Amino acid sequence: MEEDLTIWWDDEEGCVRMIDQTRLPVELKVIACRTLSELKEAILHMRVRGAPALAVAGAFCVVFACRERCGDLEKAAYEIANLRPTAVNLSYGVNRALSAAMRVYDRADDMFAEALNEAKRMIAEDIDVNRRIGERGAALIEDGETVLTHCNAGRLACVGWGTALGIIRTAVFNHGKRVHVFACETRPLNQGSRLTAWELMHDNIAVTLITDSAAAKIMRDGLIDSVIVGADRVVKEGFFNKIGTYMHAIVAKEHSIPFYVAAPTSSFDLKKSEKDVEIEERGREEIIFVGNEQIAPLDIDVRNPAFDFTPHQFVSAYITENGVFRPEELINSAL
């Protein structure tokens, strides 16, 4: 099938184009970001989101920073990487483009082109890596199985194909397996109902939408064969992913359901520990409003962590482009 991209460089107009993910599923709208400031806004407001897509978005930020001749490129890079602090991929992408630019630091006019080339290489790599993750993971799904997923680790979270959903795609399109997906809506920003549901329907893959808290009942009812989620960062003792992932992991283990994490090796940061990673706390308005609908008292106290941490003990295996690893194999692996 044709590769649909979620973020790319428009050579003609010299700008970044992306699907505005905040408009889905109501509207499929492609927007342009023409400046560093516009792209930073898009990252902060999650018009582009998902760990692998953020890597490319971060690289494009550096491309703009070069073109706009930011005085202190390293300071600019630091600020970009901290727009969304939990996923390692944003700083990974920033650092790759920054290194490419810095290699020609003595030729200021070439820095933009070098950063842009690196960003384009990352797009090609992202798709290749996701295809390979898809093949590795598809081998773990039997024909006729039902997979539960959380948030969106699909093509919308990447440049194309997807990690967790890339595995589903590979199983369905490349291996002809019948797979049914249960998508959890993923409060508070509903990436499951807005993005995963839309993306799978768009590809004619069977999908059923549930609330996050219904997953435990659905698992107890025996409807789920495995759980597959993405990861924002894998560290020494476990992994960070969208809030709610930890709950699904505990509940899956209680029901002896395999729990897989699909992630490119660029999401692995195995020298770091849980305590080294900041969990982004997002705004109170995400909990009090859904769009224009007020669903809580305006002055209520709120906690809104965007991610949670799941220890390795709940993970059956990590599925990467380089192979499938049990948690205890990670430390000695080539990752």
Next chain:
Amino acid sequence: MEEDLTIWWDDEEGCVRMIDQTRLPVELKVIACRTLSELKEAILHMRVRGAPALAVAGAFCVVFACRERCGDLEKAAYEIANLRPTAVNLSYGVNRALSAAMRVYDRADDMFAEALNEAKRMIAEDIDVNRRIGERGAALIEDGETVLTHCNAGRLACVGWGTALGIIRTAVFNHGKRVHVFACETRPLNQGSRLTAWELMHDNIAVTLITDSAAAKIMRDGLIDSVIVGADRVVKEGFFNKIGTYMHAIVAKEHSIPFYVAAPTSSFDLKKSEKDVEIEERGREEIIFVGNEQIAPLDIDVRNPAFDFTPHQFVSAYITENGVFRPEELINSAL
């Protein structure tokens, strides 16, 4: 403190009055139901909800049925009880008012008055029972503790005071304990963010709102001392409650956090088994829309069970007006 009622009989106008819970927290609005048909609509659309409040609402339905001289009162009662099939309380309330009316079956003019007297007795009992549950439960909370709750088992779920939140109220107001509550928003109808958050703030009790799926992280962070929820029906092997309860129970056990169920003895139906109880499946629009905001593709397949079942093994104790019981004590108790 003064007792605020959520549903009552207006003697002057001969109608039922209730807080329209679908309008909270934006608006505190009292509506009137003047006919059986209006009251059934209010039950179905959850303008009144919560197992104990449904008992009284069910009794008032029978009161109307008597006044409107429904031809087959028992058939009418059966239909009322099945408007919301999972909680036992609705049919409990229907049956009490029906029995009161049937005792004077030979004096058709008195049936209305007898049913109404019974409904009013139930209101007085509900408040008394909740106060007693409150005292039993408050003994389990230490000064300074933090309690997580799900859905709304508060005064809005009852006629007054509340079951799970009645325990918090008793601990705070009658025993001067400082208690902090984490309220889970409770998708898809947000009884936690709409009702529990509003109700606790209204009483100046410290409350923090979180998404349902954030509970696991909050428990892992060590912020929760106990979980207290209500119940729609307790049967031989466990209990039914709002969807999401089972997940919290599993996660609480994983973190060795006590998990309590607060319920009047009228919610106990210990001759029944899990398989005897129908779990209400509600409409797809509850998952696809929040108010007027569309959050999922319109034609997405949806599962929307309103309740789930939690086996006794996850319950530390059931808190009733007659005492606190470990699950294994239930069968031999006087319940």
